[in-house]
Amino acid sequence: DADVTQTPRNRITKTGKRIMLECSQTKGHDRMYWYRQDPGLGLRLIYYSFDVKDINKGEISDGYSVSRQAQAKFSLSLESAIPNQTALYFCATSGRDFYYNEQFFGPGTRLTVL
Amino acid sequence: AQSVAQPEDQVNVAEGNPLTVKCTYSVSGNPYLFWYVQYPNRGLQFLLKYITGDNLVKGSYGFEAEFNKSQTSFHLKKPSALVSDSALYFCAVRDNIGQNFVFGPGTRLSVLP
Numbered sequence: 001d002a003d004v005t006q007t008p009r010n011r012i013t014k015t016g017k018r019i020m021l022e023c024s025q026t027k028g029h030d031r032m033y034w035y036r037q038d039p040g041l042g043l044r045l046i047y048y049s050f051d052v053k054d055i056n057k058g059e060i061s062d063g064y065s066v067s068r069q070a071q072a073k074f075s076l077s078l079e080s081a082i083p084n085q086t087a088l089y090f091c092a093t094s095g096r097d098f099y100y101n102e103q104f105f106g107p108g109t110r111l112t113v114l
Numbered sequence: 115a116q117s118v119a120q121p122e123d124q125v126n127v128a129e130g131n132p133l134t135v136k137c138t139y140s141v142s143g144n145p146y147l148f149w150y151v152q153y154p155n156r157g158l159q160f161l162l163k164y165i166t167g168d169n170l171v172k173g174s175y176g177f178e179a180e181f182n183k184s185q186t187s188f189h190l191k192k193p194s195a196l197v198s199d200s201a202l203y204f205c206a207v208r209d210n211i212g213q214n215f216v217f218g219p220g221t222r223l224s225v226l227p
Contacts, residue, residue: 043217102163
């Protein structure tokens with residue numbers, strides 16, 4: 001089974017709808033991240049969490065919110081989706097010695113907002 | 115502030131030839147450098163990292179990368195490219211001051227048979 005899973009894998013929605021993307025991990029990592037990927041822009045950090053009680057905004061948090069329900073679960077919500085939030089979304093995790101440790105990524109969620 | 119540049123959007127190479135994917139970086143503290151690969155419809159996979167020590171780092175699938183502090187570069191290399199190496203490659207950096215990774219825009223590698 002995959003260490004980092006994301007649901008759904010694909011989602012098409014309409015402008016103004018509320019959307020939740022979910023991420024679960026079995027790696028036992030404290031740190032979890034949400035990124036979005038757009039062509040030519042690489043990955044940009046939306047939110048990150050270093051433990052259940054620690055949530056931080058990333059580079060592009062406007063229009064998004066998150067919830068860390070447990071060490072293993074980190075959800076991303078779009079309260080009112082807009083077309084420019086159409087992108088590929090990735091969840092990632094990393095271990096506690098975070099300067100040295102690489103991140104582990106989920107398979108991604110492709111979101112289309114019409 | 116941290117930043118990463120990958121000056122080439124696309125790199126084409128013939129199978130069997132050596133390949134290089136370029137990365138330059140800017141950080142305030144000591145750099146920790148990473149390469150990831152993304153295959154179609156997949157998440158990013160870790161290839162290799164430089165933390166300290168030897169400037170030549172060996173990683174997965176026969177890839178290696180050379181850290182050059184004076185040129186602030188961390189180029190990804192492979193002596194003999196395979197068609198299956200065709201993918202999107204990302205360079206990432208973090209330093210001992212910032213909290214998170216910064217990713218480059220990605221370089222699409224195409225290995226032609």
